[in-house]
Each structure stands twice: as structure tokens, then as C-alpha cells.
Amino acid sequence: MDEFALIRRYFQSLQQDGLPSSVSVGIGDDCAVLNVPPDQQLVVSIDTLVEGVHFLPDTPADQLAWRILGAAVSDLAAMGATPAWLTLALTLPQAEESWISAFSAALSAATRQYNIQLVGGDTTRGPLTLTAQVHGFVKTGTALLRKGAKPGDLICVTGTLGDSRAGLDTLLNDASLDEDVAYLRRRFYRPEPRIETGQLISPFASSCIDISDGLLGDINHILEQSGVGAQINPAALPLSAELLRFAGQKKARSWALTGGEDFELCFTVPPSQWISLQSQLQHHDVQVTPVGAICEATGIQLFIECEWQMVEASGYKHF
Amino acid sequence: MDEFALIRRYFQSLQQDGLPSSVSVGIGDDCAVLNVPPDQQLVVSIDTLVEGVHFLPDTPADQLAWRILGAAVSDLAAMGATPAWLTLALTLPQAEESWISAFSAALSAATRQYNIQLVGGDTTRGPLTLTAQVHGFVKTGTALLRKGAKPGDLICVTGTLGDSRAGLDTLLNDASLDEDVAYLRRRFYRPEPRIETGQLISPFASSCIDISDGLLGDINHILEQSGVGAQINPAALPLSAELLRFAGQKKARSWALTGGEDFELCFTVPPSQWISLQSQLQHHDVQVTPVGAICEATGIQLFIECEWQMVEASGYKHF
Structure with a gap:
């Protein structure tokens, strides 16, 4: 199978259950088209994991899926936000079906657990590197920031x-x-x-x-x-x-x-x-x-x- | 200088001129906090460039900045969208001040040219890889999609x-x-x-x-x-x-x-x-x-x- 088709099949299957109302267009166009609910602000964070730096070589693919998503969603948690959407840039040494299959199955489970929808991505060849951007919502004006601690707190x-x-x-x-x-x-x-x-x-x-x-x-x-x-x-x-x-x-x-x-x-x-x-x-x-x-x-x-x-x-x- | 401080200095300087009203919190917290204007949808796209795959080794840092941003913003153009925000995940073999300085100066010029605001990022050590996510706005319901071509067009x-x-x-x-x-x-x-x-x-x-x-x-x-x-x-x-x-x-x-x-x-x-x-x-x-x-x-x-x-x-x- 053509590698494009392989990757498309696995990742598009993550939106098979239907898209939430916040997603008008998901994976498969030049951009995803998304809706932020009224009275909400969008919060976003981007995180990268590099093989040999952030995780050991030969870390199982399913562990990587849980790890990158958990780490990224944690930034949303720190803002008091509700997870909404995920984009994923995946750089792989080769398009190995067993790896992609294990990764996407775990990613599917993890995205369901955190109630976050994969809406786009990019897959490239190169040294194993994963970059996830997570997007969430907070009621306008209520984001929990690093700034604000006062003596006595x-x-x-x-x-x-x-x-x-x-x-x-x-x-x-x-x-x-x-x-x-x-x-x-x-x-x-x-x-x-x-x-x-x-x-x-x-x-x-x-x-x-x-x-x-x-x-x-x-x-x-x-x-x-x-x-x-x-x-x-x-x-x-x-x-x-x-x-x-x-x-x-x-x-x-x-x-x-x-x-x-x-x-x-x-x-x-x-x-x-x-x-x-x-x-x-x-x-x-x-x-x-x-x-x-x-x-x-x-x-x-x-x-x-x-x-x-x-x-x-x-x-x-x-x- | 501490490498964190180095990178922070260069990239935070990109928001020195003040933030647009769509950005409540930019670089420097767990997440950026952002505002999508009423009646607009958000469109997003993520793109990766890997050294030796998408660009030649030793490509000058300033060229890379223009290239990654141009390629990413092009996806917004294809939707008929107006550019708004950029996040950037940068994986570098080492924190070399001359490289970071040249890259961030070019990125600053490019973001001004395309009227897009850097609002967050992640900098990690590893093989040279750049991932950019661009965010733009379209009037609700007007995004230009791949779907829709008809015989005779x-x-x-x-x-x-x-x-x-x-x-x-x-x-x-x-x-x-x-x-x-x-x-x-x-x-x-x-x-x-x-x-x-x-x-x-x-x-x-x-x-x-x-x-x-x-x-x-x-x-x-x-x-x-x-x-x-x-x-x-x-x-x-x-x-x-x-x-x-x-x-x-x-x-x-x-x-x-x-x-x-x-x-x-x-x-x-x-x-x-x-x-x-x-x-x-x-x-x-x-x-x-x-x-x-x-x-x-x-x-x-x-x-x-x-x-x-x-x-x-x-x-x-x-x-």
C-alpha cells in the first residue's frame, strides 16, 4: 500500500465516529475548519518529543502516543481548560505499518480518554520526532496563569x-x-x-x-x-x-x-x-x-x- | 547565557511591539490565550521541515525561517483565510546564538510581512527539525475547500x-x-x-x-x-x-x-x-x-x- 494511503487510513480512522460540533472540517484538507464556542477563549500549546532526548530509543509506539498526548494535555489542565482539538506532526524514519498501527490505536484510546479530537497533522520522513499541538477552551477571562501568586498564598x-x-x-x-x-x-x-x-x-x-x-x-x-x-x-x-x-x-x-x-x-x-x-x-x-x-x-x-x-x-x- | 534565557530573549522579542487584540496571553505561559472574532471560524494547519529531507544541510537559518513560514501560511491562503497566529516547535542540535539570532530576525520580518503573530513554541535538542502551526480566520461558512469542483469548472x-x-x-x-x-x-x-x-x-x-x-x-x-x-x-x-x-x-x-x-x-x-x-x-x-x-x-x-x-x-x- 502507498505510504500516504497507509497513514491516511490510520489517522482518518480516528475521526470515523463522527466529528464534534466544534469541527466543521477535520483531517484531509489544507486546513481544519474549527468553531470556538461563544464566550470562550482558545488556549493552545505545542510540545515536541525527540527520540534519544525525551524518550529512550525503541520505546513502544503505544507508550509514545500516551506520553505525547498526556504531556501536551497537561498544559491545558494547567490553564483550567477543557481539551478540544489535537494536531500532530509525526516524523518517522520509515512508514512501518506495525508501528503506525500500534501508535494510532493508542492515540485513538488516549484522545477518547481526554475527549480531544484529532483534526490535522503532517507526516514526514526523518529522525523519530513527535510534535503535538493541543487546543482547549476556557470561559473568557478565566484562564489560570503563571502570573498572580501573592505573598501569603x-x-x-x-x-x-x-x-x-x-x-x-x-x-x-x-x-x-x-x-x-x-x-x-x-x-x-x-x-x-x-x-x-x-x-x-x-x-x-x-x-x-x-x-x-x-x-x-x-x-x-x-x-x-x-x-x-x-x-x-x-x-x-x-x-x-x-x-x-x-x-x-x-x-x-x-x-x-x-x-x-x-x-x-x-x-x-x-x-x-x-x-x-x-x-x-x-x-x-x-x-x-x-x-x-x-x-x-x-x-x-x-x-x-x-x-x-x-x-x-x-x-x-x-x- | 543560560540557553533557556537565550531562546526566550530572541523569541519573546518578537512580541515586543505589543500584541494584537486577538492575543490575550502570548509566549511565556503554559498556553497562549487567544480570541477568535465573532462570526469567524478558526482554520489551522501544521507543517514540518526536516533537515536532509525537506531542505539541504547547512541551509542558512534566515532562509529556513522564510521557507517554513511561507509554506505554512500558504495553507491558510488555500482556504481563503486571513493569517492570525503562529506556534513554532524548533528542534536544534545545539543552542548556537548566531543561528538563533539569524533565524529569529528573519522570522520577525516574515511574521510582519504575513501579519501573523508568534504566540507560542517549544525548543528542544535533537536533529534539526522545524514544525510550524499556523492559525487563521475565515468568515463562518466561507472556507475554500478541496471538495466542490464540478464538471465544466x-x-x-x-x-x-x-x-x-x-x-x-x-x-x-x-x-x-x-x-x-x-x-x-x-x-x-x-x-x-x-x-x-x-x-x-x-x-x-x-x-x-x-x-x-x-x-x-x-x-x-x-x-x-x-x-x-x-x-x-x-x-x-x-x-x-x-x-x-x-x-x-x-x-x-x-x-x-x-x-x-x-x-x-x-x-x-x-x-x-x-x-x-x-x-x-x-x-x-x-x-x-x-x-x-x-x-x-x-x-x-x-x-x-x-x-x-x-x-x-x-x-x-x-x-
Whole structure:
């Protein structure tokens, strides 16, 4: 089969179930033609994964589909947005049917899970690289930004931190598979973007970011854009039992502070909103943990050995 | 300088002149926050260029900026759309300041020329690859699609064809530089997306596509989606004097039929609209040339040696 036809068949099958009303024209023309609902703003984010840089060579195609989409949708979650559309630029060394078939099946499952519609893409030959742009909606004026944290605000994170970094470690060091290792790898391969949590906290939070480069590096973006500093208590960081058993407390805390790609949310809440937020969270199944507070003095301080110590926001660097 | 800061400095400088009203939040948050004007639909397209596949190694950074943006905006032109926003995913082997500086200066000039605003991006390390997503607006219900060509419609193209393929040839064969060679290379490096022409023809045309893979390959998309065939007269193809001098008539026609990346428009017009369209085109500075007609019998026929001959739509294949 002609390679164009092959790729077209697999990806066009992702819109076989019919298109949502927001999509007038999907895959197959020069552009997709799309409708943003009245009173909504469009939010967009573009993310690239490169083989050998962001994922290990020979990572299974289905894992890549979940990973790229989870990471990209996480940016929508950080804005408190509702996912809408996906475009995908796929650069492949060759058009191998088994790879494309596995990738598109997983992408289909992932797009259904996050309720996001594939509306366009480009497939090219070259070193394995995936670029996804996600598009979502927020009610006009309600997008949750990095800017807005104020001294006194609580700093919170969702879920548990450091698991993804540990998952990568199990792969790099070829750890023998047990239940903990399986859990940590799943956290690495299948980030769970906090879409509902982002929407739930949006009316209460003063700023938000998703944790892709590590807590310290990412909160630093909030601090820079808000013109404030932070005090964080490492003992308060939420750590999974699996991570603690696998890595021990010291390494677990270090990975929770600087390990990338947890795709949890880090957000700030004014003390006046804290009670209201807690009551909203009562029946929500994602854990939210206060880990520190915003302060006036710029920079990040960690509470280590009974005193506040300044640290560098040494997140993951791309070069 | 920290590489993050380097890239941020160059790309954020592209929004220094202030943001258009359609952009509430540009570069620098998890997502851009954008406003689609009332009564408009959003059209989007994503395109990737890979070093060694879509452009030669060591292509100057400024040429790449013009090329990726021209090629991407051309998809907006084919819909009759008005350019609005750009996102850019850039994968670079290293963060070299001279490269980034030259690229961003050219990108700045190109985005001003096409009146498109950079609103987000991702910069990663890896083999040189550029992915651009362009976003534009069309009045609701007026997007110009590939579908819609009917038997009897005239097939028209803008500008001249084959120049870009000849420009590539001058590079591959290291042709000695004269005025013709310089012209053909400019056509290769700096496609001129037909934005105004697309908007002008939109009320009259029944279908449209931009010529990225070659006239035969691209018109075939119109034919497939419209369920019709085409008769094309190669003698009617618009060829530049530079191309004719460089390649001779035979090769020039062949490149005009199958050479990719001219980024001219190919569109169809019902005969009833032809007079009105011509009067609109009278004071328009882009040439529009009828090159054939849509017919009921599927497939493409060329008028060669005084008879109609069926041909394969052998456009450029990505694999």
C-alpha cells in the first residue's frame, strides 16, 4: 500500500465516529475548519518529543502516543481548560505499518480518554520526532496563569511527585520488574493530565503551572512571573509508597523536588480561598497537598535541618 | 547565557511591539490565550521541515525561517483565510546564538510581512527539525475547500510553476550564479503565499489547494475529494522566462507538472463565475492562468501530441 494511503487510513480512522460540533472540517484538507464556542477563549500549546532526548530509543509506539498526548494535555489542565482539538506532526524514519498501527490505536484510546479530537497533522520522513499541538477552551477571562501568586498564598501540588523520574531510573538501570517498578514505569509512560483538577481549582487558585521540568524549576516560572519568592517544606512533599520503597526517603525527596515529567499541577491559593477549595476537593479523587507558601523575598527557600536555606531552581535543561 | 534565557530573549522579542487584540496571553505561559472574532471560524494547519529531507544541510537559518513560514501560511491562503497566529516547535542540535539570532530576525520580518503573530513554541535538542502551526480566520461558512469542483469548472493556477523545483536543481548541481539562477533560488527559498489572491478568489472558486507536492499530485486531492476528473493542457502552464531559459521548454513543463513547493494556488471556477472573477483580478498583481477543465471521467488527462492521455498523479512522496 502507498505510504500516504497507509497513514491516511490510520489517522482518518480516528475521526470515523463522527466529528464534534466544534469541527466543521477535520483531517484531509489544507486546513481544519474549527468553531470556538461563544464566550470562550482558545488556549493552545505545542510540545515536541525527540527520540534519544525525551524518550529512550525503541520505546513502544503505544507508550509514545500516551506520553505525547498526556504531556501536551497537561498544559491545558494547567490553564483550567477543557481539551478540544489535537494536531500532530509525526516524523518517522520509515512508514512501518506495525508501528503506525500500534501508535494510532493508542492515540485513538488516549484522545477518547481526554475527549480531544484529532483534526490535522503532517507526516514526514526523518529522525523519530513527535510534535503535538493541543487546543482547549476556557470561559473568557478565566484562564489560570503563571502570573498572580501573592505573598501569603499557599503552594499546593496534586498527586505524588518524583514517580516519573524514578520510572525513568528503572528503565535506565534495567531494574527487575516488581509491582513498585511497574507502577513507577506507568507513571513515567502514562502521565495523567489533571484536567478535572485544573478546572476545579481554577476559581480559587491565584496561579498554576504543570510540573514538566521538576517542581523547583517550574515553580520558579510562577515566582518570576509573579515577582515573588517561595518557601517549600521538603518534608511535606507527597511521595508514593512505591517511590519510597524503591528509592528511600532521601532520593525520593530529591526526585520530587527536581525530577521532571510528573505532569502534576503546582498552584497557589490565597488563604481566603483555602476553606472553599477544600470543600470542593472533598469528593474529588485527586490528592491536593500544601507544600509551602509564597513570600515577598524572591528566590526559593527549602526548610532543611530546621532552617530555611536558599536553593537554585535547577530544573531540567533542554541543552 | 543560560540557553533557556537565550531562546526566550530572541523569541519573546518578537512580541515586543505589543500584541494584537486577538492575543490575550502570548509566549511565556503554559498556553497562549487567544480570541477568535465573532462570526469567524478558526482554520489551522501544521507543517514540518526536516533537515536532509525537506531542505539541504547547512541551509542558512534566515532562509529556513522564510521557507517554513511561507509554506505554512500558504495553507491558510488555500482556504481563503486571513493569517492570525503562529506556534513554532524548533528542534536544534545545539543552542548556537548566531543561528538563533539569524533565524529569529528573519522570522520577525516574515511574521510582519504575513501579519501573523508568534504566540507560542517549544525548543528542544535533537536533529534539526522545524514544525510550524499556523492559525487563521475565515468568515463562518466561507472556507475554500478541496471538495466542490464540478464538471465544466475551469482549472486555474496562480503565478508561474516549476520555478521552485528548478531552484532546488541549481542548488543540487551547484549551478553558477547568474540572474536566472538567483531568481529560481529565491523562488525555492522564499515561497510567496498567495494570501490576498486566496481571499480574492474565495467567493468565486468552487475548490482550492496550494501546490506543495506538484500540480498533478495536488490537483488529484481536489479530484478525489470532489469525485471528478481533470483535463489539463501542458502548453497552457504558466512558465517564467527564467525557468524557460534555465531548463528549456520540455523540462520546464515537466517541473511545472510535478515539481513541488511552488506554493502557488490551484483552484477551480464555475464558468458562470469566470467573468466576475476576471473583473476582480483586473487590478490584482498576481497572474491567474486557466490550464484546463474539470470533467466527469475520473483521473487526470494531459493534452499531449494532439490527444488526451491519462497520467499518474505522481506528486512528491514523503517516504
